[in-house]
Structure formats: structure tokens, C-alpha cells
Amino acid sequence: MADEPVLKGHWRLPAFALRTLLFALVATVGWATVGPLQATIWCSILLLASLPAVVSPTHRVLGPAGRLVETSVVILGTLSTGGVPAWLLPYLLVPLAHSAYYAADYVGERRLLDRLFVWEPAFLTSGAVTGLIIVGSTLPAIHYETYFTAVSQAVTIALVAAIAAWWVRRSQSYADEVSPNHPYVEAAALLTQLRAVARQLPGGTLDPGGIATDIVNSVAEVAGTQRIAVLGASAGRRLVVLAQHAAERVDWETSPQLNTLLADAWAGQQPQTGRLPLSRSAGGPVASLVVPLVAEQRTVALVAVESEAIDSFTTEMVQEVQDRTKGMPLRLETALLFEEVRSLATAEERQRLAREIHDGIAQELAMLGYGIDNATAVVPEEATEARGELEDLRAEVTRLVTELRFSLFELRSDVDRQGGLTASIADYARTVASSAGLRVHLSLDEGGARLPASVEAELLRIAQESITNARKHARAQNLWVTCEVDPPYARVEVTDDGQGLSGDQAEGRYGLAIMSERAERIRGSLEIRPHKPHGTTVAVVLHASQRPVGATEAKDEETKQ
Incomplete structure (x- = not known):
């Protein structure tokens, strides 16, 4: 908790108004009872004493110190002006009510300074009563009844005001907690702080x-x-x-x-x-x-x-x-x-994009296909050229809808926390391969140990992009997918027997650049190489120096041949 707790701003104006009202009251009563000089002197002292509590009422040092000084000025002013009339006593309501209001926020806190805030109203009350009793003991017996009656009334009113302030603050805290927007208010404040801290940290320190x-x-x-x-x-x-x-x-x-x-x-x-x-x-x-x-x-x-x-x-x-x-x-x-927050935000954004694509452009493309079907149905049989163009257009729309379905599937795919990385890559490869008419060959090796969730997510995205490239651009018939996980070592390799990828094409592909960025983010190495006699291999390796003994890469290569 910071030096200035949150959720206090809405009390500042009423607190200032209450302090101003009671200050004007005691100044007026003092002017009429003890004279202008005495009233002016002690009101000036009280005004200076109230400044810390006005400027920083929730500060761990200035707030309690200011309210303690205010209470002390009330007692000393009462003693200095003869005790009767007790013209400064109504001002006791201010420090006691304010301390009770702020103390309500620290219930349940374990740190020493926070617990002192909770007990501050009791300290002030006992100190004020003790001081006023000492002042009363110095008065002549003739003034005892009048003085202690005034003290009893002032302390009682101040305690009632303190209890009311405590109850008001606790009610506000409960309303904040049960408010539907409260989690979002807290989340917004925390994310704002996280953004500011992340910008101040040097590069690489959040890895x-x-x-x-x-x-x-x-x-x-x-x-x-x-x-x-x-x-x-x-x-x-x-x-x-x-x-x-x-x-x-x-x-x-x-x-x-x-x-x-x-x-x-x-x-x-x-x-x-x-x-x-x-x-x-x-x-x-x-x-x-x-x-x-x-x-x-x-x-x-x-x-x-x-x-x-x-x-x-x-x-x-x-x-x-x-x-x-x-x-x-x-x-x-x-x-x-930070990595977990980023992963959660990324996953949520992928789901949001999937929903928008499904509810937006995917639905519009489907309606466009229906419109082309209707147009084809009313075109005369003899208009072969027009019918051919409509059929080509319908085929292109069908291809786009298929691509969108693959994109939606990719966006919604994530690492299964139970099955692991290999199971997620295998499920994606089988689904895509069966839809695209590819024969998929899987080589999976994953023990009980897991990689960090963020690393698994990046490896899955690299595998998805590699499989998508093979389906869309390679015109391949076979797809070999290898996944080895033995933390911190990991290797994911996707090979196709398609038309291959030249060096110039590899440099110009945006998807390949994204894969390279993902591999760099998890401190892995990405390799894109031709596969003999034809095809392309995309491999990403983590901690290659700690590769298991008897790894299966040579065996995989023999299988692909």
C-alpha cells in the first residue's frame, strides 16, 4: 500500500467543509467569550496545526501527526483561556471523526503502521479525555460542574461523529467491493501501473x-x-x-x-x-x-x-x-x-478476432456465395461464358471461406494444459492435413516435464504457420511433423515434399518473418532449409546444446526419404 491510499478523493471536499464550519464556529464563540485577542491567537495556532491534516490526511506520518496536534491545540487553548467557557471543545469532532474515517480502510492490515491507523481514534480519544481532565483539575471547584458538563457533551458528540464516520467509510468500501465495475477499476489501475513500470525497465529485464x-x-x-x-x-x-x-x-x-x-x-x-x-x-x-x-x-x-x-x-x-x-x-x-498477463491478453485477443471474423466477414462471404448460386441459377444455359465466370467466382469464394475456416481454427487452437504441446500440434496437423488432402506423418516425443506456458504457445504458433505454409503454398502430398520436448530442450520440425521455397521467396514472406520473431522471443533458433529431393523444412530448436542423447533427427530424416 502506498503512502497515499486510493479511494479517498471523494471525502476531501466534505472533510474540508466540516473543518471550515467548525473552525468558524469556535472562532465566533471565542471572539464573543474570551475576547478578540485570545480568540485570534489560538485560532491562528489551530489554523497552522490543521495544515498537515488538510494537505495529506492519509499520509502515514503527516495525517496522524496533524490530527494529534489539532487535539493538543484544543486542550492547550482551553487551559490557556481559563477552562470556562470551553469554547474550543466543539472542534474535537474534526480530528476524531477524520481519524475514524481513514482508520476504516486499514482493518485487517498486518503492517505495524497500518495497524496504528486503526487504533488512532482510540489514541486520540483517550489522550483528549486525559488532557481535559488534567485541565479541569487546575480549575476552581466552582467551575467543576460547568466545565465537565461541557467536556462530556463535546466528547460524546465527537465520539458519535467518529462512529458515524467509521460506518460511512466501511459502507463505501463494501459498496466498492460489490460494485460490478470494481474489478475493472482495480484492473485498470494495475494495468496502468504495469504499463508505466514496463516502459521504465531496460530491455530484456522482463524475460x-x-x-x-x-x-x-x-x-x-x-x-x-x-x-x-x-x-x-x-x-x-x-x-x-x-x-x-x-x-x-x-x-x-x-x-x-x-x-x-x-x-x-x-x-x-x-x-x-x-x-x-x-x-x-x-x-x-x-x-x-x-x-x-x-x-x-x-x-x-x-x-x-x-x-x-x-x-x-x-x-x-x-x-x-x-x-x-x-x-x-x-x-x-x-x-x-508479466509473461502471464501478456499470454492471457494474447489468448483473449485471438478469441476476439476469431469471433469477429466468424460473425463478420465469414458470414458476408457465405451470403456472397449464396448470391452467386442464385445468379447462376437464373442465367440461361446458352450463356456459357457468363455461367463459367460465375462458377469461377463461386469457386474462389469457396476457397476464401475454406481459408477463413482454417484461420478460425488456428486462432482458437491453444496448448492443451492436460495433453501438452505435442498433442496440440498433432491435433492441428491432423485436422489441417485431412481437410487439405495431405498425408501427415507424426513423430512425437514428450515426457512428463513441461515447458513454460508462454514457450509452448510460441512453439505451437510456429508449427501452425509452418503447416499452413505447406498447405497453402507448397502443393505438397506429404507432411512430416516432429516434436521433441525434454525441458529445457525442445525441437519442432515441419517438413513437406512440395515445390520448395527459394531464398528470395523466403526473405519476402511475412509469415516467415513472424516465425523468426517468435523464435527469437523464446530464445530459440529457427532454420528454414530445402528438403531433398524437393520440399522445405522449418525447424525451431530451444537449448540445442542440451539435446537428449540418441535424439531422433537422423531417424526422422530416413523416414522422410
């Missing part, structure tokens, strides 16, 4: 893969660390490998349910050491270390480290790994949240 790689590289400098990975949360019950470092490929365990070190580090938010392997490819005894990356009491990811030196992870080494990851959890969480 989860880049930040995870920086963490891995930093931890790799610690002596004794041999295999390192950053494991992040996913939509399912498994973790995802955001980045890793090792001399050879490591098959990391990504299920906390099967590894107590991972589960305890995530839940307990404390480093865990032991000899339980963190990977399924450990060839012998290992020393394991799991360091949680915690941001604001939230576990963001885990740093998993393995070493073949059994007693390598001493207390000093664990502390060094923690020191090297300081400041990184919040950066990583910010990047992951």
Missing part, C-alpha cells in the same frame, strides 16, 4: 528465461556446483525447467510429490540439503541442494543444485548460493507475472 539463466550462471561460479537448474511453477502439479547448467543433458525431477527436498524447500521456504537426487539421470551418489527463491513471502521458483562430491554443500556454500540469488526472486516473479 523469465533470461533472468533464470542469469541465476544459473551466478550460482555456477560457486565452487563444487556441477549441475544447476531453476525450476518454476506451472499450471499443473509439476515444475518447469526455466534454465539449467551442466556439462551434459540432465533429466531433472519436476514433480515435488516425488522429491521431498523440492517439496520441503517450496513449502518451508528454507534451503534443503541431502543425498536425494534431484535428477533422474544421476549415475551414482550425489549431494543435493535446493534453495527457494522467495519474494515477499511467496515462493517463486527453486534453484536445484547437484554435486558428485558427497559432502560439498557446507553451511558456507549454502549461504554463498543464497547471497548470489538475492534480489533475483522479485525480478523473476515480475517477469513471470
Whole structure:
């Protein structure tokens, strides 16, 4: 919560009006009872004391301090002017009512300064009553009854006003919460802040893969660390490998349910050491270390480290790994949240475009086709040339409708959170191939570990664009689709036996440029090469240096031959 909480602007004008009204009241009464000089002096002091509470009523320091000073001026002014008449007492309503109103926003807050806001009305009331009792003890006995009657009335009215202010603010908060527009108000404010922050950050700082790689590289400098990975949360019950470092490929365990070190580090938010392997490819005894990356009491990811030196992870080494990851959890969480927001926005925009195309141009093209059919029906049989042109036009409209259906299918396709990337690519390839008369050959290899959702989405879009190009431009008969996923390594390859693509054509194709941008966004490499004896191969590879042993590329190539 910032120093100036939101949703306070609508109270500023009534608060200023109430303060002005009571100030004028006590000034008038003071002028008539204690004389112009005394009234002017103490009203001037009260005016200066009220400035902090007027300018920054919700500030954590200035707001409460200003109201405390106002209360103190009322007590001291009453003492200085003889106690009777108690002309300044009506002004107690202002600080008590305002403190109760602002305190209502901090109910349930856990931070110390926020809890002080909640108890501020009680502090002010007890302080005011104590001060007024002390003032009364200095008065002659003849004035006791008059003075304490006035004090009782003023304090009672102030407390009633404070309770009313508290109730009004809580009612407003409840109305804000149940208002249908409240989520949109909050979302708009948060997105505005996100946009401003994203513009201020230097380039590349909102890339989860880049930040995870920086963490891995930093931890790799610690002596004794041999295999390192950053494991992040996913939509399912498994973790995802955001980045890793090792001399050879490591098959990391990504299920906390099967590894107590991972589960305890995530839940307990404390480093865990032991000899339980963190990977399924450990060839012998290992020393394991799991360091949680915690941001604001939230576990963001885990740093998993393995070493073949059994007693390598001493207390000093664990502390060094923690020191090297300081400041990184919040950066990583910010990047992951930004990536998730962008993915949600992209998915929603694709669905919106699909709806608009279906309800707009697709319907209009269908009506155009019906109109051409009607026109063809009334053209005489002997008008062969006109009928031929109408039939050609009808065929072109049919082709456009088919293309739109493919586009709608592509827009609505997404990675199945249960089936995974390979299942989504396979479903898309089968659907498109069956509609276009292509024979599709699938080679799929995906284990239990998953890639980050944003990476899977980009790989799916690259595969879709490759398959679409083969269907529309290649005039192919066969389509080979290969998908290997072994995080962080992944390879998606689409090959056709069509007419091929020359270098000049490849440079001029907008779709190929989009694929290249997508591959660059996920830190992958895109390769477009001719396929012998004819055709084109489009391949995108992530983390090629960590490719599994015995990969199937050579076998795939033999099959295509």
C-alpha cells in the first residue's frame, strides 16, 4: 500500500467543509467569550496545526501527526483561556471523526503502521479525555460542574461523529467491493501501473528465461556446483525447467510429490540439503541442494543444485548460493507475472478476432456465395461464358471461406494444459492435413516435464504457420511433423515434399518473418532449409546444446526419404 491510499478523493471536499464550519464556529464563540485577542491567537495556532491534516490526511506520518496536534491545540487553548467557557471543545469532532474515517480502510492490515491507523481514534480519544481532565483539575471547584458538563457533551458528540464516520467509510468500501465495475477499476489501475513500470525497465529485464539463466550462471561460479537448474511453477502439479547448467543433458525431477527436498524447500521456504537426487539421470551418489527463491513471502521458483562430491554443500556454500540469488526472486516473479498477463491478453485477443471474423466477414462471404448460386441459377444455359465466370467466382469464394475456416481454427487452437504441446500440434496437423488432402506423418516425443506456458504457445504458433505454409503454398502430398520436448530442450520440425521455397521467396514472406520473431522471443533458433529431393523444412530448436542423447533427427530424416 502506498503512502497515499486510493479511494479517498471523494471525502476531501466534505472533510474540508466540516473543518471550515467548525473552525468558524469556535472562532465566533471565542471572539464573543474570551475576547478578540485570545480568540485570534489560538485560532491562528489551530489554523497552522490543521495544515498537515488538510494537505495529506492519509499520509502515514503527516495525517496522524496533524490530527494529534489539532487535539493538543484544543486542550492547550482551553487551559490557556481559563477552562470556562470551553469554547474550543466543539472542534474535537474534526480530528476524531477524520481519524475514524481513514482508520476504516486499514482493518485487517498486518503492517505495524497500518495497524496504528486503526487504533488512532482510540489514541486520540483517550489522550483528549486525559488532557481535559488534567485541565479541569487546575480549575476552581466552582467551575467543576460547568466545565465537565461541557467536556462530556463535546466528547460524546465527537465520539458519535467518529462512529458515524467509521460506518460511512466501511459502507463505501463494501459498496466498492460489490460494485460490478470494481474489478475493472482495480484492473485498470494495475494495468496502468504495469504499463508505466514496463516502459521504465531496460530491455530484456522482463524475460523469465533470461533472468533464470542469469541465476544459473551466478550460482555456477560457486565452487563444487556441477549441475544447476531453476525450476518454476506451472499450471499443473509439476515444475518447469526455466534454465539449467551442466556439462551434459540432465533429466531433472519436476514433480515435488516425488522429491521431498523440492517439496520441503517450496513449502518451508528454507534451503534443503541431502543425498536425494534431484535428477533422474544421476549415475551414482550425489549431494543435493535446493534453495527457494522467495519474494515477499511467496515462493517463486527453486534453484536445484547437484554435486558428485558427497559432502560439498557446507553451511558456507549454502549461504554463498543464497547471497548470489538475492534480489533475483522479485525480478523473476515480475517477469513471470508479466509473461502471464501478456499470454492471457494474447489468448483473449485471438478469441476476439476469431469471433469477429466468424460473425463478420465469414458470414458476408457465405451470403456472397449464396448470391452467386442464385445468379447462376437464373442465367440461361446458352450463356456459357457468363455461367463459367460465375462458377469461377463461386469457386474462389469457396476457397476464401475454406481459408477463413482454417484461420478460425488456428486462432482458437491453444496448448492443451492436460495433453501438452505435442498433442496440440498433432491435433492441428491432423485436422489441417485431412481437410487439405495431405498425408501427415507424426513423430512425437514428450515426457512428463513441461515447458513454460508462454514457450509452448510460441512453439505451437510456429508449427501452425509452418503447416499452413505447406498447405497453402507448397502443393505438397506429404507432411512430416516432429516434436521433441525434454525441458529445457525442445525441437519442432515441419517438413513437406512440395515445390520448395527459394531464398528470395523466403526473405519476402511475412509469415516467415513472424516465425523468426517468435523464435527469437523464446530464445530459440529457427532454420528454414530445402528438403531433398524437393520440399522445405522449418525447424525451431530451444537449448540445442542440451539435446537428449540418441535424439531422433537422423531417424526422422530416413523416414522422410
